[in-house]
Amino acid sequence: MMKFVTRRVLQAIPVLLGVTVVVYAILLAAPGGPEAKFAQNPRITQAQKDSFRKAWGLDQPIPIQYGRWMGILNPSGEGLGVLIGPAGLPNFLPTPLSGATNGVLHGDFGYSIDSGEPVSNRIIRAALPTFILAGTALVLWIVVAIVLGVYAAIHRYSLFDQGATVFAYVGYAMPTFWLGIMLIFAFSGPGLNILPAGGMTETRISPPFGSPEYWVYFGSNTPQALGDIAKHLVLPVITLVVVNIAGDSRFVRASMLESLGQDYVRTARAKGLPARTVNFKHALRNALLPVVTNIGLEIPFLFTGAIVTETIFSWPGIGKLTIDATRDFDYPILMGVLLVTSVMVVLANLLADILYGVIDPRIKY
Amino acid sequence: MTAAAATTGASTPHSDGDRLLDVRNMQTRFHVMDGVVPAVDGVSFTLDRGRTLGIVGESGSGKSVTALTIMRLLDIPPAEIGAGSEAWFDGRDLLALSESEMRKVRGKDIAMIFQEPLTSLNPVFTVGAQIAEQVQTHLHVRAREAWSRVVEMLRLVGIPSPERRAKQYPHELSGGMRQRVMIAMALSCEPKLLIADEPTTALDVTVQAQILELLKTIQQRTGSALIMITHDLGVIAETVDDVIVMYAGQVVEQGSVADVLLEPRMPYTMGLIESIPTVEKRGGRLSAISGVVPSPFHLPPACRFEPRCPYAWDTCRDRMPDLSVTRDAERHARCHLHVAGAASRLEAAVSQHRQNMRVGRQLTDSV
């Protein structure tokens, strides 16, 4: 097992490195490059431009720029000294060892062009709302997809199954943004005005989410605060998960049907086990094996799904940050978000693989 | 050799103390996209307590479906059990039981062993757990007692260090070992009837013999009745008392194993026997039944074997033969050769068969 995990982690490293290269290419591809902000402004003196270039390392060959951005190279080093961090050890080692603070490896993603904040701060701040949204969506998604799929499989060709099938096909074909907008107008606009149209907390009663005051408030009014967030979660979560539920309920149904058709299920029935035990112990346990892997692989896409949902519902998470940054060409933010989400995809793949091994006794590493 | 008898005549099987199973006019159909498949078409047979019955036939002859129908393991739909079908077991018609009553029969009174032990065991549970589950379901014992029963059963079927094996997953066992587990599982609640559906087909030849031997000894020791479903006449010869031969969903011949194997009365059975490779036949041409099993959607209108039958004549194309008593008592065959007036044809067929089988002696040795 350990060997397998180690091997998979080692395999993931070149992929992660490749991702950083691709992400760095975005900077290079950005119209005008990092200097666009100043390049053509006659009020900026050449000396100022030069110092900016120097600060960004733009006077260096691209591999060195990349190395600095990654934190492999020390920007203040000279010659081969660029490899050595302030503490005399290789620059790419963790900060406590190398003393280096520059570059992605040390958590430095640069500064937002738009607001000038460190990118990592913005990402960290946006991460929690996204985790709440995606986490809730994930639970709902898994539970509903499995219940729907299993029930439909057990009662194959029933009215319920047919209804679930129609839902699955239509839900799968529905553009998420369209659904979100229709939901807003059905439940928080001119239609039934019963759910908030956007945001994460009720501004009137709650301090801003994530601020220190909020946690004080949360501590003293926990049920109210949770209820508030729950109310704001309803529409975005539905919007986010319909596609996933639609796709995965079919997946679960098919997997369950396949499982139900297996010999061991017949054996279980031949043993005289009650239908419940046969379905939910013998068939479901096996049917879930591919589902777990599948869901593991899909989880990261909740975050891209959140791009749409958060934009429509003003949910202050990673997705909204992404759209805003795209609109404003704020590529340090874009690079940061892209890098973080890509790493999450790689990690999720890794976890899905390992998890599969854990739950399926047949897999030996 | 009277255990297996056609139940063409009226009888009251449930009043007969020795009679364990009495299947009457069983019809099982499948509704599939292209139409209806009559998988079992009017099968009847009986089985007494402690006796063994073999069901032989090619793939698609309906032998497995017969067993699954008795066990009520078919999904309805697409399967459909024809009205008038009966399967009297120990005084009750299995086909009329409620699902919950039937559940108490399965695994407890009737147990089944399947062909492929790897896929028939659930890969994600230990073998011990799978046996214990059945024990707990039917015997209502505590987990600890169930577990000791598991170990006991595993030991009974000859698995070494059963305590350790019980905690292993199916994929960690060899094929023969897995089938032993299946047998242990089937016997764990001391069933009155054991149905073994091609129990050795998926196994190595050497292991096959062991498993058959095991089945035989266990059956004798526990005294349960056994239905052995197989396409392998060799298996039949070694293990059963009586045999029925199925073709295209119908019983075409039935009788004691020695009679059927030595004196087949139906050209299909003859063909089956002739196609068995034997030591003596080595080097010679292996005979086989020509043609293929007819499509279930396009069954021949009269005798279903007629298109492949070397002795077929006009009558065979006119009407379906009944499963009737042959000139030997207690023997039934579904063939026009046995009607009056076809005696010369029958003689020709029999003598041809004898000629084909001139070296087929060894088959009888084991009976």
Next chain:
Amino acid sequence: MTQNVEHQPPVPPAEITDTVPSAAEDYEVGLKSLNQWQLAWRKFRRHHLALIGLGVIATMIATAIVGPILMPFEFTTIPLPDEIVYAGRPPSLQHVMGETGGLQRDVFELVVNGARTSLLIGFSSMAIGVFIGTILGSVAGFVGGVVDNVLMRLVDIMLSLPILFVILVASRFFGNGSVGLVIIIFGAFSWMGTSRLVRSQFLSIREREFVEAARAVGVRDRRIIFRHILPNAFSPIVVAASLIVAGNIISEAFVSFLGFGVNPTSPTWGNILSNALTFIPLGNWWWPLFPGLAIILTVLAVNFIGDGLRDAFDPRSRA
């Protein structure tokens, strides 16, 4: 599919409802020998939803080709309604999908013309993606070794990127509102799945007897690829392609909806939706409804076809 823009959940596994339960499998009998295509068509025909989907898509494509000729849309052609209604007018006999707000354009005309662009983008980007994917997959699968390793790691890397996000950024950075560029951008990020598929087909087919035999008698590699291996890889590619089409149609709608896609003056379903949004509060539900339905219908149809194809090409499913 994609979705959705966002993401496309994975393809559900082949529907197995059409297979007969195992007990009846005994009845599998020899069919009279049909070639692969006849067999596939025979099975596909049996898949009613797929046939309906095929009909829908055929109608859509015909509409996309003929519609703009019959009712050409010119953004600068101004409708002259008999009555000026700011919020537009609901569906009527004259305007079966109603009128837009503002200039009171015919929604049907917009949807028909939008079909051309949306389908063009969906199918063309798929073609580009499949083309690239097939080339790269073939190279990786046939050459193997280092080349294979490098290409497949590249696929891993690309699949690790949230593709919708990358498409958004690329559209924003390089897009100029032209349909061609949108097609290229979508195509450039639609090849990964295909390349994996083709490669795996290569790996499995390469070792089969007929390829060995072909090689043994000195058939050249190119000929082996084009005559022997690719035709065998065709069926999974077609299935994957149907999903790419569906996904890209939805993604394009989203990208255009955000204003990073096709110039909003040329109708695509996404553009029409985007323009319609501000009129929903005025009660104009028909304007966003019909392009939305067009997307759903198309994606549904493509998915049905995909399902049908998968079953048709699946050797385990029955004819």
Next chain:
Amino acid sequence: MRKLVGLFAGAAILVAACGGTSTTPSPSAAAPATPAATTAPESAEPTPSGPVDLFNPDYGPEAGTTGGSIIIGDWQEATQFNPYYLGQVTEANVASAVWYSLVTISHDFKYIPQLAVAPIPTVDNGGVKLPGDNGDAMTVTWKIQSGVKWSDGEPLTCDDFKYAWEWVLDGDNVGVITTGFEDISAIDCSSDTDMVWHFTKVFEGYAALFGPQVPPLPRHYLSGIPVKDQTTGSGFRPDEVPNLPVSGPFKFGTVTPGAELRLVRNDNFVNPRTGKPANLDSIIFKWYADADAMIAGYRGNEVDIAVDLQDSDIPKVTDLGEQVHAIPALLYEFLRPNWSADTCSTFAQVQDRGSGCPVSDAAIRVALAYAIDKNEINTRLLGGNTQVANTNTSPSAWFYADQAPTNYDPAKAMQVLDEAGWTDSDGDGIREKGGLKAKVELCTTTRQVRQDTLALVSAWLRAVGIESVINAVAPADIFADYNESTRETPCVLAWSNFDIAEHAFSSSIDPFGNYGVYHSSQFEPNGQNDARIVDADVDAALDTVKNSVDFAVIKDAMATFLKVYVDKTIEVPLYYRKNVELVSPAVGNYFANGTLAGLTWNSEDWFGR
């Protein structure tokens, strides 16, 4: 899409894409704007015909209760917190609540003192000397309130104004408009409260040089941050602004980008009218994804005020009655022809016209004015809610001078083109002249109503023999900063990458605002003459405006300017827009303010009912 404007009252705020902006008087203080479309600007207060009075606002706030919060919804997020760099209306609304300057502009268009002690210096009261002392072209003397403090408790003195002046002119500073500041040779602080400005030129805009969103800056805090770093945001980032000393009634609380922005009461602030800090505990800005979601939020009582709505939103909210404030703004929607003969559209789809810029020919511009039917745009695309515009100046501005309208007359347009030599020589229906085809790019944002407007315009142009291609681009592109865009950015105004652009503009109450937009010296990046207008008559009129502090002279000069504007078709105004705000009755002392001082201009007096 940040625009570096708002430096002085005379600057115009670009109306971002989607955004409404501000500027204009509301009818009167006593009767805060009437709802919706019923109020046309004419019914607003007519131009004063007598002596120009800019210093006596009719403003009498109620005494409010202390405590409570007001929540303002906007669908454009404020991201720039340095008042000198901001460009969006929403950022101006934040800045007006956070920064107190010398003066601001009232709801009825008058200067009203903030940190300055009344009266505001004028020639009449001796505060302004022409010519000035010691060889100055002009000397202005201000008296600052005594005992004023920054929000961190440090004293706010004359020196902080001087620092702001130095800061603006700092060589490291990027992209701040220096007009006015660069004409000051020195600022003398003889005491904390006495300030004297020495001008090297007469500068008409002196009164509002430190006007809304042009506040003093805290030297004690900002001098610790290099100016170069400030230009990239240092000191003004979301996580830093809570520590930033500010001069206004509120200070930054928590900033949650993407969600909301909280301002909290600045207890070191003293309201000059009450002698107390602000009434409200806090003002919260809540950001929505789009205007429709915001309207839904307002209906759901999520916010007390919803801002940044437009004429076209009025039909969606008519049921809200009195809560709808349609503020006639100086805002006008117009077609902006690019005068330049060499710097026009780079759009690929029009390059087949040959080399040159058709719109640089006056005949094309004049024809454009005659070819279009403004009334049809109003009736078909705006539900008849707006007033057709003849000039760039709202009839309610004090310097407005009525001009004869240019009416829809395609025959006249064709005649003008014929006379100028634009004829259709190849029979394709499109005119040519000297090898250049009359084919132009029509730029605008992705807003639906603008696309439709250009569809109409394009059809009309076609009818007179001018071909056009509509290019609807992201607001972030067309309104991109000079510094953050290039010559190739689609439709970007700052780089004059357009032939004819449709957008909206808002000028302030100060006629000097026109200088930066129309004077030939004001090409980017020095000014905002993005249409590259070079016209001697315009320059002469605007020079007069710039170099005078006599309002009668200025008014005459503006009348000349407006005549030239119409006669020479400087631009083609389409209609006056309204700022639409939804305001709950719970907001006390809300006075709609159409000027760039914005909604929060009197937030110190607000209270919750």
